[in-house]
Amino acid sequence: MLLLNLLLAIVWVALTGEYEAGNFAMGFILAFLVLRLTQHSDTAVRYVKRARLLLFFIGFFLKELVVSSLRVVAVVLSPTMKMQPAVVAIPLEVTSEAAITMLGNLITLTPGTLTLDVSTDHSTMYVHAMNVGDVVSFREGIKNGFERRILELAI
Numbered sequence: 107m108l109l110l111n112l113l114l115a116i117v118w119v120a121l122t123g124e125y126e127a128g129n130f131a132m133g134f135i136l137a138f139l140v141l142r143l144t145q146h147s148d149t150a151v152r153y154v155k156r157a158r159l160l161l162f163f164i165g166f167f168l169k170e171l172v173v174s175s176l177r178v179v180a181v182v183l184s185p186t187m188k189m190q191p192a193v194v195a196i197p198l199e200v201t202s203e204a205a206i207t208m209l210g211n212l213i214t215l216t217p218g219t220l221t222l223d224v225s226t227d228h229s230t231m232y233v234h235a236m237n238v239g240d241v242v243s244f245r246e247g248i249k250n251g252f253e254r255r256i257l258e259l260a261i
Contacts, residue, residue, distance in 0.1 A: 111137045156259065163255045170216055170251065178217045181237055192238040193222065196231045196248050205256050206231070212252050 111134060118133025119125060138157065181189055200206055206228060210221035218236040225231075238244045 107141060111141060114140065159255075159258050163259060166251070166255060167212060167215075174216045174218050178236065181218075189237050190239060191234065191236055192241060192244075193232055193234050194238060194241055194244055196233055196245050196253075198224075198229055198231055198253070199249070200253060200256055200260075201228065202260070203228070205260055209252055209256055212256075213248065 114137030115130055115133035118136060119130050122129055122133075181187060198206065198209075200209055206224060210224065210231060213219050213221045213231075213233055220234045222232040222234050233248065235244060
């Protein structure tokens, strides 16, 4: 379905004669809507659901990126710079190496956190955080945020 969506977007660009990224994006969105309205197979339904989940995932990541950036700025610019750094062990529900890698990269891309290691049995990820007030709420934030959304995308 993704290939069909891309093909329809390319056809849109060719028909309009405007070879720009914005026009391609518009064609992609229009093709997505056409596929959503015309295709009723299980494959099309899964594609639409995953595309929607991916958009929500990207939005969630961008929100987390901005919020964590503001938190880091607040800590760095505060006169006392009171930090509570910690290394937190996070038990993993994701099992595939790709999902674990994606989770680790998303954590590392978020300012103030860094993925340090994953246990040899892939059951625990160790994360360094610049400012951890409550270890339990930090752990739950990762599990209910990034990890839950990665699990939703994998289904």
